[in-house]
Amino acid sequence: MTSSPPAAARGRARRSRSDSRLGDSIFFNLSRGSGILLLVIMAAIAGFLAYRSGIALSKDEGNFLTTFEWNPDAPKPVFGIAVLAFGTIVSALIAMVIAVPVAVGIALFISHYAPRRIAQPFAYLVDLLAAVPSIVYGLWGVLFLVPHMDGLTAWMDQYLGWTYVFDQTQAGVTPRNLFTVGILLAIMVLPIITAVSREVFRQVPRMHEEAALALGATRWEMIRTAVLPFGRPGIISASMLGLGRALGETIAVAIVLSANSVLSLHVLDPGGGTFAQNIALKFNEAQPFGRDALMASGLVLFVITLLVNGAARLIIARRKEYSGANA
Amino acid sequence: MAKRIDVSGLSAYYGATRAIEDISMTIEPRSVTAFIGPSGCGKSTFLRTLNRMHEVIPGARVEGKVMLDDENLYASNVDPVAVRRSVGMVFQRPNPFPTMSIYDNVVAGLKLAGVRKKAVLDGVVEKSLKGANLWNEVKDRLNKPGAGLSGGQQQRLCIARAIAVEPQVLLMDEPCSALDPISTLAIEDLIGELKSQYTIVIVTHNMQQAARVSDRTAFFNLAGVGQPGKLIELDDTQRIFSNPSVQATEDYISGRFG
Secondary structure, eight states: OOSHHHHHHHHHHHHHHHHHTHHHHHHHHHHHHHHHHHHHHHHHHHHHHHHHHHHHHHHOSSOTTTOOOEETTSSSOEEOSHHHHHHHHHHHHHHHHHHHHHHHHHHHIIIIISOHHHHHHHHHHHHHHHTSOHHHHHHHIIIIIGGGOHHHHHHHHHHHGGGSTTOOSSTTOOOOBHHHHHHHHHHHHHHHHHHHHHHHHHTSOHHHHHHHHHTTOOHHHHIIIIIHHHHHHHHHHHHHHHHHHHHHOOHHHHHHOOOOSOOOSOTTSBOOOOHHHHHHHHTTTOOHHHHHHHHHHHHHHHHHHHHHHHHHHHHHHHTGGGSSTTO | OOOOEEEEEEEEEETTEEEEEEEEEEEOTTSEEEEEOSTTSSHHHHHHHTTTOGGGSTTEEEEEEEEETTEETTSTTOOHHHHHHHEEEEOSSOOOOTTSBHHHHHHHHHHHTTOOOHHHHHHHHHHHHHHTTOHHHHTTOTTSBGGGSOHHHHHHHHHHHHHHTOOSEEEEESTTTTSOHHHHHHHHHHHHHHTTTSEEEEEOSOHHHHHHHOSEEEEEEESSTTSOEEEEEEEEHHHHHHSOSSHHHHHHHTTSOO
């Protein structure tokens, strides 16, 4: 700032340059602001959950991780997440096992098999399914799916009962169980997995498909050689989006599942519970302390979701050099 | 294993548009035949009819006959998948499978054909990569991704992948147009070596390349935009470039159009 003329000139030059880059700077700050905001919100949620959980956990008379029952508002508060964590993970797993193969199949049908005039409306229909509110799925589940599950449940009990998991120990009970919930969740996450996979499959470069065909691949072999490996990271990401929804689904599970605090591997027996379902059912009647306890269970769901997503990122990153992104 | 190709009365369509019209020619085994001509004259389309790759484009179809020795590739009982196993193809842009290692790229065709024995696959990988003049450069990193190689190496990898299944014919669609001069030279040398075993057909925009690598040259042309491409003449390369029998060929190779 001592030699004023050059400094002033530099200042002018800088100003005119920065004027012409005003748009850049606005956009940069906007996007940086959004990024920071996201981190702040995440931290706020985590901090809030952790604080309220701390209050609850300090007064829990049972072991929070291994206790089955949920009685935070009893004179001697005893509550634990064992049943909830089990139910959440099992129902989400059942949903993924059913939904991922079907979704990949539908996505391949739309992207590689169906003629264009069928594929277009079909894709639209699948997208539409994603827009159905979960309360509607829940009502459909309890009014239609549950009454129609008897046949399948009996069949599985008879032929797959030896697996223990599909053994039905209480005959003739309404199948408001984890398995039915899993099927309902599968239907709910199907559209999102299908839509994302479909877009990934569509982006497979034509030249890789032709490379496979020119080697004498049939259409299915071409899909196996060129399309599926290329789409693998996309399928994983799509599944994670679906899994996130399945883990956190609240109202549909709350309506369909006949919840109790029994932890049973027999998924065809009614009972069990999930984090989100438990919060939805208990929140209104809970005392302030009971709400803190529910927050603690919410924190666990939050952590499980983070872990699952982290694992998916690792799987994708491990094969990065084969991703096709550099081709 | 090289076979003669005998094409008669071949036309190819994209939907209602006729891309090439009434082409007949004979391609000798164990020789290199180059296709030259201006853009849009149908030389790539014609090349793709020789291994039935033309019809993978929706709405595309072919009329006429392509004989590979005694077998008509377009006979109703012929499976296009089988045709593509015996007529290999190398594309304009190197297209190794990005999700596969160098090794897996080379054996991709064999695996499709059901070969699983490790010893057999190992042998084929070495032989094919040597055949494609790539072995010395990649033998220590066969398990690294094929997409990590340079463009020229990738294209030689694609050639190795094509010859690994021991095809009768090798089709090359402008195989050097995305490569630098040194890589181009490596591919051209390779073509010279491969022709002792294969029937090679190469499409090229580079007339010097046609003159350098081919024994016979076919010149394609089209009457105007939207008109189907036609074969103008096919003759010994030396003759095409010194004393062609059709005036249009002379005009094209001397740079008066195209």
